[in-house]
Amino acid sequence: MQNTGGERPTLEYGLADRTPKAFVDAFVDVVSAREKWAADLLQIALHSDPMVHYGLPLDVMLMHSIDQHLVEVLLRHPIEMLPLLEDALRITQAALLTEHRTLTAAARDRCGGESGEQGNEAESWSVKNNIHPRLHSLPLVQQHTKATLGDIRAADAGHLVAIAGTVVRTGGVKMVEAAKEYQCTACNHVWTLYSDIEQRGIITPPKQCPNPLTATGRPRKTPCKGRSFVYVEGSHVCRDYQVRCCALLCAAAEG
Numbered sequence: 584m585q586n587t588g589g590e591r592p593t594l595e596y597g598l599a600d601r602t603p604k605a606f607v608d609a610f611v612d613v614v615s616a617r618e619k620w621a622a623d624l625l626q627i628a629l630h631s632d633p634m635v636h637y638g639l640p641l642d643v644m645l646m647h648s649i650d651q652h653l654v655e656v657l658l659r660h661p662i663e664m665l666p667l668l669e670d671a672l673r674i675t676q677a678a679l680l681t682e683h684r685t686l687t688a689a690a691r692d693r694c695g696g697e698s699g700e701q702g703n704e705a706e707s708w709s710v711k712n713n714i715h716p717r718l719h720s721l722p723l724v725q726q727h728t729k730a731t732l733g734d735i736r737a738a739d740a741g742h743l744v745a746i747a748g749t750v751v752r753t754g755g756v757k758m759v760e761a762a763k764e765y766q767c768t769a770c771n772h773v774w775t776l777y778s779d780i781e782q783r784g785i786i787t788p789p790k791q792c793p794n795p796l797t798a799t800g801r802p803r804k805t806p807c808k809g810r811s812f813v814y815v816e817g818s819h820v821c822r823d824y825q826v827r828c829c830a831l832l833c834a835a836a837e838g
């Protein structure tokens with residue numbers, strides 16, 4: 584059948600294709616494959632403040648050329664997949680930092696133990712927990728690319744959508760509680776709940792335990808019946824956010 588209207592072809596790529604850990608491993612492979620992304624992650628490790636939130640720009644079409652299947656699942660299920668990509672960024676950064684320290688230590692040894700300023704520097708670098716993927720260059724199809732803000736519909740909620748524009752006005756920077764971990768008292772499963780900016784950063788306490796596995800590590804046929812959840816002390820993450828108003832580049836060019 585002919586594909587009309589720029590819609591993406593229907594391919595059955597889903598979350599059940601791999602385990603969450605396998606998705607994280609695949610993201611690590613993709614992010615490690617590009618020197619630029621690896622260099623950017625090392626650059627973030629160099630910053631001294633572990634509490635600041637850092638963004639890593641990632642070109643989605645480039646990621647797609649490295650692992651098509653993985654990126655198709657990311658585009659289909661961003662809410663579930665983005666936290667796995669964040670995990671992968673931390674894991675990749677830790678691996679790069681270890682490798683970098685090993686290399687600088689070896690270089691120092693070769694120089695007869697003479698100081699390497701660079702080596703000492705690398706000691707103070709640290710893995711940052713707050714690294715977030717900033718996805719850009721989404722596929723140029725109707726589903727992911729909109730011409731104007733007005734083209735975004737309710738059906739786009741929960742999906743990745745790109746519009747091209749330029750920032751013309753910004754609001755003040757505000758702090759919101761971005762995420763919290765909860766633990767089910769029935770099965771001890773711990774998971775992260777994210778806040779909704781539209782709801783002023785409110786995190787709604789869970790109603791149901793999302794544990795996908797049984798105590799023996801098998802996929803559950805029926806959900807966990809646990810209805811009591813406790814907040815994991817010290818697990819909340821706060822984040823700055825800012826409202827930006829955009830004007831479209833094309834409108835500016837025409838005007």
Ligand SMILES: [Zn+2]
Pocket residue numbers: 767768769770771772792793794807808809
């Ligand atoms: Zn449970």
